[in-house]
Amino acid sequence: LWSQVLERLQLELSRPTFETWIKTASAERLENNCLVIRTPNPFARNWLQKYYINTIAHVVQDILGHPVEIYITVIKGDESHLSTQDVTELPASNSIAQSVNTNKQKATELNSKYIFSRFVVGANNRMAHAASLAVAESPGREFNPLFLCGGVGLGKTHLMQAIGHYRCEICPDCKIFYVSTEQFTNDLITAIRKDSMQSFREHYRAADVLLVDDIQFLEGKEYTQEEFFHTFNTLHEAGKQVVIASDRPPNHIPSLQERLCSRFSMGLIADIQPPDLETRMAILQKKSEYENIRLPKDVIEYIASNYTSNIRELEGALIRALAYISIWGLPMTLGNIAPVLEPSSEKVAATPEAILKVVADTFDVSVEDLKSNSRRREISWARQIGMYLMRQHTALSLPRIGEEFGGKDHTTVIYSCDKITQLRESDRTLAQTLRQLSDRINMTSRSQ
């Protein structure tokens, strides 16, 4: 079966994807409509889990003629078989597997990573964390509702779902509902369309803990506000916990009904600020421990100091770095990961003159040479690299870049950019040269 699957996947996925992520995996066993796939490390598992599980599931279903559940796990040193326990604990699930009982369903609504033990507490989120923990321990008491607010990617959803997980564990029969405001609105619209308001209300009002995410989207939705107001009141009066997350405080949500605003402010409003450097480093540290990857201190520092305002982006940078290292089989050093991490905002600041000068100096040609029509090898090579860098470091259009190089056609610019991009993929020396050039360009631009 697996070789058939591989054959099909090879057709459906790009070659680097296939070589890096699929070829290194193996099928463990197929039992009770459950296929276990093993990967060499946790990182590959997460990658497959995140991006390819549906493709794999479809291919397997096509071959077998019926859906299977797919579990992705890491090869263990002792090669011992998985116990059923292990299998059920894996977070894997896919859209094809549909026979879920309520408990499983609860767990799949919540992201299994969003638990308290994976949340790093810092000065920026101490209060929100403490309040969330208090609510998880004794819901419906002190902080009701708990209103978490803070900018994008700062951990509101994480904390909220951590409350859900915690409650689920302590009280498996509890009804924990996590819902985005969008979902709530959609459910409401469906209920109106299908004339099933009764069951809509019963559903939401049966919650023991209701977690509502991104409530700022209530803005301008009169009818949803109305319905939410009643849901809220019913739950609150029954002593059920409501937790709300928003990217801004209630009184800053435009056109939010006054009575909702005052309900939201009735409990505790806990805000989350952007994390300081230490907290960002601690978050990276913790994440790498979960991935079983040792990060050198300078790498942690570098990433943490370049991604400051959004933890999702901070994590994204780490993931990109890990992917790069793993694709090329490089050791994890700052020099190796820097090329994939340069924040794009830093690049835009460079001027065409600065780029031309850095390239000319590096390749020992003159700026005039770069703008000339000379086809001398060194000159046209430097010119191509210059075009590529200008594309990377400025927001100039292709024809404008052509102009900077003495009036070359935009197709020449495209050709150069494509060529260097391709070569860069396979030529590590070139990649390194480009990185050094980028650094130099950034440095000259910054000091201007």
Ligand code: ADP
């Ligand atoms: P928000 O809902 O505020 O936009 P999320 O809760 O989705 O943000 O968080 C974005 C990402 O950052 C998630 O992957 C989350 O796990 C992570 N994250 C946020 N805050 C922390 C923290 N204090 N410790 C560890 N990870 C965090």
Ligand code: MG
């Ligand atoms: Mg969120």
